[in-house]
Amino acid sequence: MSPTxxxxxxxxxxxxxxxxxxxxxxxxxxxxxxxxxxxxxxxxPAVYERIVKEVGRAFGPQDADRLQLIRIxxxxxxxxxxxxxxxxxxxxxERYIAALVDTYQQLLDKKPITCFATKTEFxxxxxxxxxxxxxxxxxxxxxxxxxxxxKAKLVGFCSGMVSFLHLSFAPxxxxxxxxxxxxxxxxxERSKRHVFDVADDMYHDFTDEVVQxxxxxxxxxxxxxxxxxxxxxxxxxxxxxxSLFDTMEKADGLILTSPEVYESAxxxxxxxxxxxxxRSVWAIGPIISSPSSEQAVKGEQAQSQNAPEVMKFLDDTMxxxxxxxxxxxxxxxxxxxxxxxxxEAFIDVVIERKIPFIMSHxxxxxxxxxxxxxxxxxxxxxxxxxxxPQQTILTHKALGWFVSHCGHNSSLEAVSSxxxxxxxxxxxxxxxxxxxxxxxxxxxxxxxxxxxGPHGLKPIYRTGKAPTGTVEAIRTEAHDxxxxxxxxxGARKRANVxxxxxxxxxxxxxxxxxxxxxxxxxxxxxx
Numbered sequence: 001m002s003p004t005x006x007x008x009x010x011x012x013x014x015x016x017x018x019x020x021x022x023x024x025x026x027x028x029x030x031x032x033x034x035x036x037x038x039x040x041x042x043x044x045p046a047v048y049e050r051i052v053k054e055v056g057r058a059f060g061p062q063d064a065d066r067l068q069l070i071r072i073x074x075x076x077x078x079x080x081x082x083x084x085x086x087x088x089x090x091x092x093x094e095r096y097i098a099a100l101v102d103t104y105q106q107l108l109d110k111k112p113i114t115c116f117a118t119k120t121e122f123x124x125x126x127x128x129x130x131x132x133x134x135x136x137x138x139x140x141x142x143x144x145x146x147x148x149x150x151k152a153k154l155v156g157f158c159s160g161m162v163s164f165l166h167l168s169f170a171p172x173x174x175x176x177x178x179x180x181x182x183x184x185x186x187x188x189e190r191s192k193r194h195v196f197d198v199a200d201d202m203y204h205d206f207t208d209e210v211v212q213x214x215x216x217x218x219x220x221x222x223x224x225x226x227x228x229x230x231x232x233x234x235x236x237x238x239x240x241x242x243s244l245f246d247t248m249e250k251a252d253g254l255i256l257t258s259p260e261v262y263e264s265a266x267x268x269x270x271x272x273x274x275x276x277x278x279r280s281v282w283a284i285g286p287i288i289s290s291p292s293s294e295q296a297v298k299g300e301q302a303q304s305q306n307a308p309e310v311m312k313f314l315d316d317t318m319x320x321x322x323x324x325x326x327x328x329x330x331x332x333x334x335x336x337x338x339x340x341x342x343x344e345a346f347i348d349v350v351i352e353r354k355i356p357f358i359m360s361h362x363x364x365x366x367x368x369x370x371x372x373x374x375x376x377x378x379x380x381x382x383x384x385x386x387x388x389p390q391q392t393i394l395t396h397k398a399l400g401w402f403v404s405h406c407g408h409n410s411s412l413e414a415v416s417s418x419x420x421x422x423x424x425x426x427x428x429x430x431x432x433x434x435x436x437x438x439x440x441x442x443x444x445x446x447x448x449x450x451x452x453g454p455h456g457l458k459p460i461y462r463t464g465k466a467p468t469g470t471v472e473a474i475r476t477e478a479h480d481x482x483x484x485x486x487x488x489x490g491a492r493k494r495a496n497v498x499x500x501x502x503x504x505x506x507x508x509x510x511x512x513x514x515x516x517x518x519x520x521x522x523x524x525x526x527x
Contacts, residue, residue, distance in 0.1 A: 007038045007069070008526045009126040011107065011152070013100055013133040013140065014043045014051065015093075018333040018362075019409040020134050020159045023257045025051060026287040027132075027157070029058035032069040035522050038125055039070045040107070042100055044092070048074040048117040053303050071125075074117035075099040085364070086236045093137065101143045104131070108149045128152045130525045132255065135160065136240055138247030153524060156251040161408045162258055162283075163213045163266030163436070164224075164429035169248040170273055175212060181245050200238025204230065206455050213432060215265025217439055217462050227426040228338035228453030231365070253280035255521065257287055257412065259507035259514050261500070263436060280524075282517040286416045286504050288391065306385040310358060310393065313383045317356045318398035324494070326398045327422075330360035330388065331405040335426045342450050344372060345471045349478035351379045355486070356398075360388040394419050401485050406433040415443060418501040420493045422481060424450055435462075443497035445481045449473040 010031060014024045021043070028039050043051045052072055059067040077096035082088040099116075106113050110124040127149070133140060135156040144150060158165060170176025184202055188195040206222040213219075247254075254274065260267050260283050271281045317326045327350060337343045350357055359376075361368060361384060368384065376382040390410070393399060394417040402414045403422045411433045414421050421444040423434035437444035439462070448467045451457060459466040467473070484490055507514040 005038075005110075005124065005126040007036050007126065009038045009040065009107070009128045010525050011104065011128045011131045012039065012041045012157070013131065013137065014041060015096075015134040015136055016044055016047050018047075018050075019407040020136070021047060021051060022054060023159045023287055023409055024132075024134065024157060025054040026058065027255070027257075027284070028070055029055050030287055030518065031522065032066045033058065033063060034518070035526075037069065037522065037525055040113075040122075040125065040128075041070060041072045042075055042103070043072065044077050044096055045074045045117045048072070048115075050303050071122050073103070073113060073115045073122065075103060076116040086232075086234075090236060090239065097137060097140045097143070100140060101147070104128075104144060104150075105147050108147055130155060132157050133247075135165075135247045135254070136243060138245070138251065139239075139243040141246060141250050153252040154250075155253045155255055155521075156247040157255045157257075159257050159409060161263065161266075161411075161429035161432050161436075162254075162256050162270050163216065163263045164432040165244075165248065166266050166270050166273070167211060167213045167432075169245060170269070174269060174273055175214065177211070181242075184242075196238040196242060198238070199241050200235060203237050203241050204234060208458075210461065213266060214269045215263065215440065216432070216435055219431075219435065220459065220461050222455040222458050223460060224431050225427055225453065225455045226431055226451045227335075227456055229335065229427045230453075231338070232334065233427065251279065253282065253521075253524075256281060256283040257285045257408070258283055259285040259412075259504045261503040261507060261513075262412065262415065262441075280520075282521040284514050284518040284521065286412060286508055286514060288413060288416055303387070303389070306387060307389050307392075309383065310385055310388055313356075313358060314393065314396045314398050318396070321356055321398070323397045324400040325356060326396075327355055327357040327401050327403055328360075328388075328390075328393050328399055329357060329403040330390065330410070331363060331424065331426070332407045332410060333362045334365075335405050335407075336361070336363040336365040337424075337450070337452070339452050340367075340369070340372075341471055342452070342469075342474055345474045346447070346450065346478050347372075347376070347382070349475055349482065351375070351381055353479070353482055354381065355482065356381045358383045358385060358388060358393065360385050360390070362387050391417070401490075406430040406437065408433060411437065415441070415497055415500050416504050418494075418498045420444055420485070420490065420497045422447060422485065441496065441500055443493050443500060445485060445493075447474075447477060447481060449477040 014021050028041050031037055076099050077092045079091040082091055103113050112121050114121045130153045132155045135158045141154050169178055171178050184199045188198040206225045209221040210218050211221055267283050274281055401422050402419050404410050406423050406425045423444050423446040425431040425434040434446045438446050451467050457467055457469045506512050
């Protein structure tokens with residue numbers, strides 16, 4: 001089945017962070033597998049090869065013709081001469097959006113487009129009927145809407161937790177903090193400063209305000225910043241936050257990666273809120289390439305040079321220690337503890353308790369000392385991996401618990417695979433995911449003493465206590481949590497996550513909420 005201009009055309013604008021990019025890949029694949037829709041997926045050169053492999057995971061030999069419906073196109077966002085990490089990232093996003101708008105105009109003009117990474121030229125296709133964009137780049141909407149002949153619906157792809165987005169962007173009468181934008185604009189006008197700079201300062205002003213996400217216990221506002229992350233966020237999040245406001249206020253609709261059962265109250269309230277403006281919400285989760293299929297496993301392992309070593313370690317652990325014996329530790333592709341001694345204290349306890357573990361360190365901030373590496377090596381219990389086949393690990397019988405930063409995609413991958421978690425959240429929706437997993441679903445523990453930064457050691461509303469954050473307190477908490485996790489209490493949480501997994505699988509089945517919403521979404525593409 002070759003791409004042809006007789007099929008409706010869906011365009012997707014991706015971003016680089018893997019927790020955002022991976023679910024988009026699964027979405028693109030699912031669209032091509034269930035409908036005759038041509039998909040053009042825009043990405044950046046830095047992740048192009050990984051995107052190609054990730055999309056291909058969903059297609060077996062019997063689906064080869066459906067894969068031909070997807071065109072993966074890298075856009076030129078290369079920035080040279082910029083050394084500062086945040087400045088480079090901002091410049092790359094700006095260049096990516098500009099290249100996307102230019103290339104999208106070529107699609108509207110039914111002209112060929114060229115992949116920057118491979119120099120492959122793609123033939124003209126049908127004029128797009130929908131543009132799906134990552135919710136962090138909502139700033140592109142005004143430029144796209146101003147293009148001649150554009151009639152496509154512009155839909156935000158929300159790979160984050162919608163309950164957190166509801167808190168951050170819903171009107172005050174719905175319990176949200178949308179008046180935050182008004183405050184930003186007023187202060188920018190008063191101070192004559194750029195709105196992004198004002199937004200950045202105000203975003204990082206976490207307060208003692210008591211807030212409540214639909215379906216959640218009350219929390220202090222500062223609890224959404226439990227770790228020192230300003231090296232990654234300060235000077236950058238102002239523009240991102242204003243772009244998120246654009247998405248939540250202007251998009252024709254929102255695609256949610258959550259299944260309804262995961263955050264039902266937040267999804268329901270968001271549907272009501274956007275319906276008032278005539279905008280749609282599609283909760284199409286779970287959208288994860290089947291981790292048990294042969295092509296999905298091979299495709300994921302092809303993305304990690306450590307995969308053979310990881311698989312051997314998993315199999316050896318299974319043979320030596322048995323089922324549910326291993327810890328998998330990963331803080332995603334971006335975040336990393338700012339105080340290494342706290343992570344090392346936790347690992348010391350893991351080794352003392354003779355628990356086998358795999359620790360992934362894919363963040364550019366991860367700097368492992370030779371002493372630490374030697375300690376892990378000498379223990380005979382641990383494996384350090386720069387990039388790990390996470391979904392494969394999560395479905396291996398040896399795995400017991402996932403120590404996670406609770407990024408939304410990692411959280412959904414865990415519960416979708418029936419894996420309980422030990423939460424170590426850093427920022428934004430991660431603390432909300434941790435609360436959802438521990439308090440609402442009872443499938444996880446949260447480490448509290450590992451908190452750092454200006455807000456991490458402040459009181460936690462639901463406990464009434466403040467962490468001390470000392471290395472000794474971390475050791476004590478780690479011993480307590482790990483003893484529970486590998487005991488009767490942990491067994492109850494494992495049973496709970498298996499029940500949640502079954503409900504999530506039902507959402508993806510025929511007639512399930514995710515399958516129905518995906519159908520509704522694609523019906524709007526075929527116009």
